[in-house]
Amino acid sequence: MKTALITGASRGLGRALAGELARAGWALVVDARDAAALRAAATAFGGTVTAVPGDVTDPAHRADLARAAGGGLDLLVNNAGTLGTTPLPRLADQPIPDLAAAHATNVLAPLALVQALLPALRERRGAILNITSDAAVENYPTWGGYGSTKAALEQLSNVLAAEEPDLAVWWADPGEMRTGMLRAAGEDADAAPPPEEAAAALHRLIDARLPSGRYRASELADAR
Numbered sequence: 001m002k003t004a005l006i007t008g009a010s011r012g013l014g015r016a017l018a019g020e021l022a023r024a025g026w027a028l029v030v031d032a033r034d035a036a037a038l039r040a041a042a043t044a045f046g047g048t049v050t051a052v053p054g055d056v057t058d059p060a061h062r063a064d065l066a067r068a069a070g071g072g073l074d075l076l077v078n079n080a081g082t083l084g085t086t087p088l089p090r091l092a093d094q095p096i097p098d099l100a101a102a103h104a105t106n107v108l109a110p111l112a113l114v115q116a117l118l119p120a121l122r123e124r125r126g127a128i129l130n131i132t133s134d135a136a137v138e139n140y141p142t143w144g145g146y147g148s149t150k151a152a153l154e155q156l157s158n159v160l161a162a163e164e165p166d167l168a169v170w171w172a173d174p175g176e177m178r179t180g181m182l183r184a185a186g187e188d189a190d191a192a193p194p195p196e197e198a199a200a201a202l203h204r205l206i207d208a209r210l211p212s213g214r215y216r217a218s219e220l221a222d223a224r
């Protein structure tokens with residue numbers, strides 16, 4: 001049975017992707033900070049699910065996740081993320097401590113999880129999927145702080161792909177999704193597609209084991 005560790009799986013894209021993989025027979029290790037919401041989601045997934053509540057920025061929690069993943073891991077999905085300051089500020093007004101906290105969640109925690117899980121991933125020639133955003137590469141006003149975290153995650157992924165040729169390393173922009181995060185950004189979330197659409201596209205990426213690189217969920221419709 002294949003095993004995936006998915007961060008931020010209590011709602012939104014993480015929950016949708018965890019549901020996809022659980023239905024396909026994957027064993028899951030999942031996290032989120034709100035323990036009750038995580039347990040409710042894990043029960044809904046069915047199958048073999050280990051729920052480990054905690055904050056990805058907490059080293060002790062990351063050690064718990066690595067223990068739960070055990071000796072072999074097929075897939076690590078760094079999905080948990082934060083917008084940082086809301087309402088989204090222009091860079092002129094970006095509080096630096098907020099930006100440091102956003103980098104801790106969106107960049108440093110994913111890298112620390114990669115470091116902790118590389119031995120287990122190498123054992124199974126596994127894959128890493130880092131969830132990024134078009135904000136990493138576009139210049140939308142007020143999205144600079146958040147965008148800088150996703151740009152950093154993209155370049156870490158790019159170099160990791162070169163350093164770990166036996167793994168698949170993907171960094172993927174899911175596109176706009178109808179989730180709490182998009183709502184918190186002040187966007188019209190109801191006009192966006194549900195996260196299940198991006199999750200299905202990312203599932204195709206995983207199943208097809210496409211080469212390491214940057215992907216957009218909207219372009220994965222035909223992936224096999």
Ligand SMILES: NC(=O)c1ccc[n+]([C@@H]2O[C@H](COP(=O)([O-])OP(=O)(O)OC[C@H]3O[C@@H](n4cnc5c(N)ncnc54)[C@H](OP(=O)(O)O)[C@@H]3O)[C@@H](O)[C@H]2O)c1
Nearest residue numbers: 008010011012013032033034055056080081176177179181
């Ligand atoms: N929504 C969009 O339109 C959009 C577009 C492009 C990219 N993305 C990216 O897609 C990913 C998922 O976004 P989403 O819209 O699904 O977000 P969401 O609905 O806000 O869900 C975020 C999930 O991550 C968990 N989480 C947040 N901070 C965490 C932390 N420090 N430690 C552990 N878990 C944490 C949340 O649970 P708790 O709060 O209980 O911890 C929740 O389960 C993010 O990386 C986001 O940047 C989203």
